Amino acid sequence: MVLRKYKMPKVTTISISMKHLVVSHILLSLAGCSSLFLLPAASDPHSFLKPVETSPDSVTLEIFQVRLPANNQELAEEIWQAIDELRLPVEARHELVRNGFRAGVVGGALPDGLAAHLNLQSVQPETTPERVITGGNANPKVTRRVVQLSRQESATIQSAELRQSVHVFMNEDSGIHGRSYHQAEPTYSLLAQAISGQRVVLQLIPELQHGELKNRYAGGDQGIFLMTQSREKESFDKLTIRSELAAGEMLLVSCLPDVSGSLGHIFHAQDLRGPLEHKLVLIRMLQVPGSEILATLDR
Template sequence: MHAVLRAWWCLACLAAALGCAAVVEPQSTTKSPLAPLEVSPDSISLEVFSAPAPPSDPQLDELWKLVDEQSLPADLRRRLAENGMRAGIIGPNVPSALSETLKITDKRVDEEQLQNFNLDPDGSVKMRVLHAKAGKRVELAIGLPHNELTLLECTDGQVHGKTFQKAECRMALRAYPESDGEVRLELIPELHHGEYRSNIRGSGQEASFLWTQERPKRIFRHLALEPVLAPGQMLLICGRTDRTLSAGQHFFTDPGTGGKPVHMLWVLRAARAAPDGAFDEKRQAETLGPVTNDDLR
């Protein structure tokens, strides 16, 4: 009996100490107590498409007639052409030739599937969604690894040849939010090759070091793309067929089956970006959803 009285006395003292703070209203079962996920102020979502683009396909010719290649500097267009590459901007309207090439439909895709989603049954057309912070490097693996790759590179009108072992074509990507929902991309082709090597990065003054495993890189800075995409616009990149063993041929041609190479078209679209903080709150809330057939109307 005394034990029970002591227990009640302890509970009474605890309630007096806590007051009303100890009273918790039950949460509604129809609403999660967790706050909704918020997009980071410097977060940018990019949709990356890759699809076969046979040079003999008349639909591809019609598509490039609608692409604004003049949006790139003339010197850059010349360097790209000399090294077997072609690029330009299209949109915001999506022409039927592009929607058919990318197999764009009204089908909605779960968030978990968006990391690498096949848009057609045979898996030849792919879409990936990348979430990157402004200015942070993201690597795109372009094509399949090569045991040996012979490259003919044109710089300043001179052609140089070199063979690389265990080579992989990569695209170093950085994205930066601009005004009115625009996004500035920075794309630099890179050729990673050879064996991995140990590197130490850091500052002795700050006593901060990072041990990394990296491979040698051939960085094509003279082929860097820096387009600014308005909402709904897309960057198209592909290789040319008139530059054998060029960077464009290696980056945008897959071996295919039966020894028949497959030319690939790559498309990048900023699906969502938080505008620069200097702009008003209303503009910061503007976003774009996934591409659907509604964009074709």
Template sequence: MLSANLIKFRSGSEIPNKRQGIAPSLKGFWIFLCLACAIPIFIGCRAINKPKIRNATPLAALEKAPSQTELEVVFVRIPPRDQEATNLLWQEVDELAIDAKFRRELHKNGFRVGVVGPNSSGEIQEILQSAHHARTGNVALEDVGDMQSTHAISRKVFLQRGQQSELLASSIQKEFQMLEMHDGKLVGQTLNDGQAQFIVKIQELKNAQVTLRLIPEIHFGAFHNEYIPGDGMFQLQTSREKKRLTRLQVDADLQPGQILIVGPQADQPGSLGHRFFNEQSADKSISKIMMIRLCDFPITELESADDNDASD
């Protein structure tokens, strides 16, 4: 009996029955494993639509502190075919609002400067509206260089009295040709990798108006690190060599809504003003104008300044 069972076992007659019970369970296990691996693949593999960023920023907008003066800085880009619009714009500008001692030096070096009141005409209002649309994201940054008509881009600047900020007037020019009229003589030099900038500063708050100081600068050469003393510590700052043209500075007394306008003299190509406000684009010279509008100022500081004058 035992030998018969042993022979039956060795013959393998019962083995198929055992394999028939194991095979379905292994098959189910492999099916489950494949499904478990495939589910996250099908769920996770989908196209991600990346929206085109149009001047958007994840950073919160800066807010004005009570003791700060609010300025809106607008750069207007004017292609050659819109030069007539530039002439119309300058007809509204009061150039006599700037002291003659500032205007003379600026005119000699190819700059034009003046002030526009808060009740300006449609031409200036359209420029400001264009700048507001660009700042709120209606104009894509990559589309700016392709525009063939006048357009503007603006930004807000908040300053305490005595504080200053840098305003970029041009891109970096490999060879910045600097020509100055100094004491009746034309002096020239070439600055490598030069870039035109302005320093804007709140000079004084008095008699319900703000005195704005604007100083042209040229930054040039290679970048280098330097340590600047701060509040109990030194700060590492990256900068370049600079030429500050203090004799070409301009002081403007502005009331809320008034605009300081600076641009190039159209009849002085190659002048310093031309270098600051003209750039080449597709073999064409693109002219620019800078507007600085006084939006708001700290009333308390004006009142304290007036009280000090009364006591004196």
């Protein structure tokens, strides 16, 4: 009986390499804007999140969401006295106000007392290499998120929790129109574009995601279409907020008081855990590409 050596076919090695390439390609295609959440995962209250790493061609933004008592009119007046609402175009302000929104730009540092009340600070300093999430801030009054957006990228800001049903009244030129939405989730679509002079142009579009979750195709990086679960989406383009910010400035968006049923109230007023609260959404520019990078991108 003659024993022959059996050689492993080279196809196996190629097959494994191809699998690695495919997996790597999928992971790269799924990579989008980096985000840092300071909200804990319920199953892991001691997670560690490393600080966001900057990209040379992206805009880095800091997003705060602050919940305040709706009946504290003195605090609301103090806040809006520090806000320059005239930084937004007249027509945009008109559309926003008649649909329950209020927005403006903080042109510098907030008053010390107001900043202390809003607690617009991260849980740990920016230089901290690792950040500890504890169960004590599972439902904080202030949340902070850092995102990086390259050109043509967008980030979603969830301004209120998912509701079983909402009834919205839109104030338009043709009159007031009402509509009901089921499984409604108010969100903003945020886009940012760096311009010369170390400035950034922000675009904030109110959107209502509603209905049952269904499998839908969505465009991804490198022209790849991905199937994801999502709801139907209605964008309110006439209420788009556009603002140009310099370093240190913040865009603030909230709602007017006593406008129940308006879209602004749906986005920024909630009483899911007790007394009615108004939510402020603040967006601050942290970093933009240098002038030489912008010049290269514009070619």
